[in-house]
Amino acid sequence: MSVILLLIPLSILLATCFLWAFIWAVRSGQYEDTCTPSMRLLTEEHEPRSAKSKSEFRGDASAKD
Numbered sequence: 001m002s003v004i005l006l007l008i009p010l011s012i013l014l015a016t017c018f019l020w021a022f023i024w025a026v027r028s029g030q031y032e033d034t035c036t037p038s039m040r041l042l043t044e045e046h047e048p049r050s051a052k053s054k055s056e057f058r059g060d061a062s063a064k065d
Contacts, residue, residue: 025031
């Protein structure tokens with residue numbers, strides 16, 4: 001019986017902490033615009049690197065001439 005008297009206030013405290021964290025996340029903008037970042041990954045088009053830039057990236061001295 002004494003365990004229940006300890007667990008009930010603890011569970012209320014824990015629920016209050018989760019509620020506060022959720023409210024903080026909503027107010028700070030964590031849930032705004034959830035679609036765009038995932039769609040941006042699919043729509044970005046990258047140009048392939050040229051042979052010169054690849055060799056410069058590797059550090060080849062022949063491409064720097």
